[in-house]
Amino acid sequence: MHELSVCQALLAQVAAVARAHDAQGVRAVRLRVGPLSGVEVSLLKQAYPVASAGTLAESSELLIELAPIRVKCETCGAESEAQPNRLLCARCGDDHTRLMSGDELMLMSVELVI
């Protein structure tokens, strides 16, 4: 499991943003994570307090927004919601789809105490 190393990469990015704004502290960190990112949200939440201890982001809140899985069909053009292991078009059932959302692992924003 690599959620701790993902957390460390996250905190390095948060620290860079905080430094660039001369922040006193970090109140909250917002992520957007999709089920196909390969990262387990519950493990990320567990790892965060450990990884952030002793940093500017210590005791900040980790807010995770779950991205839905959406696919666009290359055959009929429909866009639909899908399951992680069933990325088929909901309209025509075709398996030639393109993932529009669901693999995100994004740092969206940071709330800083300036």
Place this chain on the structure above:
Amino acid sequence: MCNTCGCNITPGNRKHAYTPVAGTTAVSVLQNLLAKNDDQAAHNRAHFDQHGVLTINLMSAPGSGKTTLLEATIETLKDAFRIGVIEGDLATENDAARIRAKGVPAHQITTGSACHLDAHMVHEALHHFPLEGLDFLFIENVGNLVCPASFDLGQHRNVTLLSVTEGDDKPAKYPVMFRAADCVLLTKCDLLPLLEDFDPARAEGYVRNLANDAPVLRLSARNGQGLNAWFDWLRQTRAQQQARLAAGGTTRPKARPEGAPLNETPA
């Protein structure tokens, strides 16, 4: 991606970018958490492209037959192609020793107990591993069906092995890994007569459910069945990459954007 001017805020994600809260200043970032790894991977890919080497990342559960397949591949292809191997079996030198015994250079990444390779480990390995004159570089990732799929190493193609002893529903249980595969190998097919509940067609169906049209090849490194289709895939994939390089382009594994230009000079 630029994080200072806001050019990565698109109409699709703008609504997520700003959430001001009283007493604090919300700063929009919109950066992938693995951006640093991805930058390093792009740098590695530029190294590979500079030397015209096709790099293939082999992933599977522990013991699915990655090293055995590499041994059989080297055996057949080593007269026609120059092959190098980077081994990610982090605890022992065993796999690298097996490859060297076939007369091919191998470097073992030894970083302790990590559960996946990342782009920085591979770059470090490249310092000990001359790419000059290589046709194929195989990277045998750590045996693990979860983490390795999330970390781009700079490879051109991902190959995922599924041995018939593991069960044919693995692609449904590990969609991130099997979605990332440019080629799926059903290995140890010599054992199929003993394993009535493994249905290769069902395994392939689970791969198709992931909207992945990668070839699903059935083979055995033990008795040699199906290996020619794998060798053909390797030769064809290399020829396609040679053509892209000649045209000033390169390629990345399928689950990632295609057609990035060769605009990076490695340091």
